Amino acid sequence: MGLIKKNSIVLAPMAEISDKPFRTMCRKYGADFTFTEMVSARGIVNNSFNTTRKVVFAKSEQPIGIQLLGSSPFYIGEAVKRLVKLSPVDFDLNAGCPVKKVTKNGFGAAILDNPAQLKEIVSAMKKSAGDISVSVKMRLGFRKVTILENAKICEGEGADFITLHPKMGNDGSELLPDREWIGKVKSVVNIPVLANGFVFSAEDAVELLNKTDADGVMVARGALGNPYLFSRYNHFLSTKSFPEKPKIDQVFTDALEHLELIKIEYGENLVGLNSAKKNIFWYFKRFNGIFSLIENIMELQKFNQIKIELEKHVENLKAGKFSTESNEEVFDKFKQRILFWNLK
């Protein structure tokens, strides 16, 4: 049986986010497997330290896939060849990133306008991957809709599954995906199709699977500060009912665990502190007092200070010290732009 089982739930690759601490928390709560963030195929081939660092994972993190970014069949095939020794469960091609600095180089979603090139890339990946699964994460197209042709090409070249974020290359992140396309793609290929886009809760994931005939879901923004999405989803699959959302004590415990993992991964430097802050904000985004938490933590320069401030915050929260903000409004801001504290 392939990597994708019925109703799989998978953590998406997210640049600057899908690191070891985040992946560990998502696996702990039941993501079937995770992905590294995208890494440049050329960077791997050129032994760039900063690129290679992002794909190195611990054995305990298995099962995990590696996502590659690039447009040259040679570099992508060569990168896969070099990474096979890490034994990831999957090599994924990024054919969906719409960011200008990526597409202007012909990478990410830009590949979708060039089916012949996509064909060569998937073929090169397959040749190098041996027994390891190969997949493509894509949109409907970049400038024109090419998805049906591209999906068939991926299957023809031996891709083991595809992930579809059913939007065009230049659609903004606030625009809803057009889920009708999942069925259309399913009707032209026999490999599994994961659906991606706008799954912010276990309920959303179940609804997506009920409304489409996708084989599983891939979750990106919905998992930020919310690894419970995976456990609540898995609970639903086995019992057909959704458990309650986690209470503040559990969220606090997990935020501290995540903080500790970040400290071990990066140390007490700018990268570590920034990661700690954003992840904590995400854990607490659904609770009252989020803006005062942001204000009190933003300037802190030590993990220990962050921890103390967080403890105080949770005490205040439990004592009902924060007025009820409109959580929906906060959450909408988060959806529009995940660094939502910049919107103030």
Ligand SMILES: Cc1cc2nc3c(=O)[nH]c(=O)nc-3n(C[C@H](O)[C@H](O)[C@H](O)COP(=O)(O)O)c2cc1C
């Ligand atoms: C901060 C951020 C970083 C992302 N980085 C990647 C990436 O490295 N590779 C990729 O294929 N998609 C990347 N994406 C896109 C997501 O994987 C996903 O396709 C998109 O966010 C839609 O899913 P969602 O609605 O569940 O967030 C990124 C998205 C976000 C918000």
